[in-house]
Amino acid sequence: MIAKLRIPTFEDVRDAQARIAGNAHRTPVLTSRTANAMVDGELFFKAENLQRAGAFKFRGAYNAVSALDADARRKGVVAFSSGNHAQALAYAATLLGAPSVIVMPKDAPEIKVAATRGYGAEVVFFDRYSDDREAIARAISEERGMAMIPPFDHPDIIAGQGTAALELIEEVGELDMLITPLGGGGLLAGCALSAKALNPDCRVIGVEPEAGNDGQQSLQKGEVVRIAPPKSIADGALTTFVGYHNFPILQSKVDGIVTVSDGQLVSTMRFFAERMKIIVEPTGCLGASAALNNVVDCAGKRVGIVLSGGNVDLKALSGFFAGA
Numbered sequence: 001m002i003a004k005l006r007i008p009t010f011e012d013v014r015d016a017q018a019r020i021a022g023n024a025h026r027t028p029v030l031t032s033r034t035a036n037a038m039v040d041g042e043l044f045f046k047a048e049n050l051q052r053a054g055a056f057k058f059r060g061a062y063n064a065v066s067a068l069d070a071d072a073r074r075k076g077v078v079a080f081s082s083g084n085h086a087q088a089l090a091y092a093a094t095l096l097g098a099p100s101v102i103v104m105p106k107d108a109p110e111i112k113v114a115a116t117r118g119y120g121a122e123v124v125f126f127d128r129y130s131d132d133r134e135a136i137a138r139a140i141s142e143e144r145g146m147a148m149i150p151p152f153d154h155p156d157i158i159a160g161q162g163t164a165a166l167e168l169i170e171e172v173g174e175l176d177m178l179i180t181p182l183g184g185g186g187l188l189a190g191c192a193l194s195a196k197a198l199n200p201d202c203r204v205i206g207v208e209p210e211a212g213n214d215g216q217q218s219l220q221k222g223e224v225v226r227i228a229p230p231k232s233i234a235d236g237a238l239t240t241f242v243g244y245h246n247f248p249i250l251q252s253k254v255d256g257i258v259t260v261s262d263g264q265l266v267s268t269m270r271f272f273a274e275r276m277k278i279i280v281e282p283t284g285c286l287g288a289s290a291a292l293n294n295v296v297d298c299a300g301k302r303v304g305i306v307l308s309g310g311n312v313d314l315k316a317l318s319g320f321f322a323g324a
């Protein structure tokens with residue numbers, strides 16, 4: 001189906017680190033004695049909820065746009081997404097002087113449309129019941145010569161996301177374990193490249209929503225497994241299959257994939273808001289939730305956890321808390 005895959009390596013993560021330096025935030029690493037006591041270990045939270053545009057996606061997006069040659073950059077980039085990748089790509093393109101088109105469902109929340117336009121993108125709408133968004137994006141890409149930048153299945157995206165773990169390990173030193181959320185596998189594959197290169201004994205664990213464990217099934221089966229669209233509050237991890245560039249890295253460098261429930265995500269969001277005074281979106285809580293609920297045993301270990309994003313509107317957030 002895909003002719004030739006260029007699978008990124010740790011060298012590509014290093015190159016990404018040089019490209020994003022001074023452009024992406026070097027986000028803080030947060031600790032909490034309460035969290036440590038809950039797991040009887042030492043947790044280091046990489047706060048990508050405080051990244052530009054509110055999620056780690058800015059790392060990959062910026063890396064992918066800056067890897068384009070001058071001519072491709074002048075023509076610009078296109079993506080179909082209504083989530084964090086769309087905003088990150090729009091923002092990165094604008095910072096790098098490239099035009100961008102984001103293809104979004106016509107019923108996307110007004111606040112997301114406004115944010116994407118605010119970052120400088122042209123928004124093209126599709127009807128989620130009758131249109132094929134990928135075909136629309138592809139047509140724009142062909143007509144205008146724009147590069148399609150997908151949210152996870154792309155070597156420059158994977159390499160960019162890997163800088164989150166690279167920075168974390170550079171800052172806190174060797175880890176016994178690294179835990180990240182898992183959707184399509186950009187973040188987990190990139191971070192696994194960094195962890196296994198810098199710290200080969202570090203166990204790398206991905207966390208999916210219970211309702212959508214396609215990554216777990218794929219590793220078990222030894223091939224990419226596709227599932228029906230899952231239902232979970234972790235809206236950044238509702239992918240139905242992991243990427244083809246991502247899967248071989250997950251196979252060779254990831255030690256395990258676990259799942260957490262929506263209820264566990266809500267209690268973790270509450271913990272971050274009440275105890276650590278930070279807002280982490282449901283998807284951003286996947287890794288932390290596996291640790292704090294002892295789905296993954298962190299006792300006696302130094303554990304890095306990527307808090308992948310913080311984009312959740314306050315109305316939705318209070319709804320989650322009211323329901324819990």
Ligand SMILES: *Cc1c(COP(=O)(O)O)cnc(C)c1O
Pocket residue numbers: 055056057083084085151152161181182183184185186187188236237239281283284308309310
């Ligand atoms: C996209 C996203 C994820 C999942 O990342 P993948 O690279 O698709 O695995 C996790 N958390 C947040 C906040 C995201 O935006």
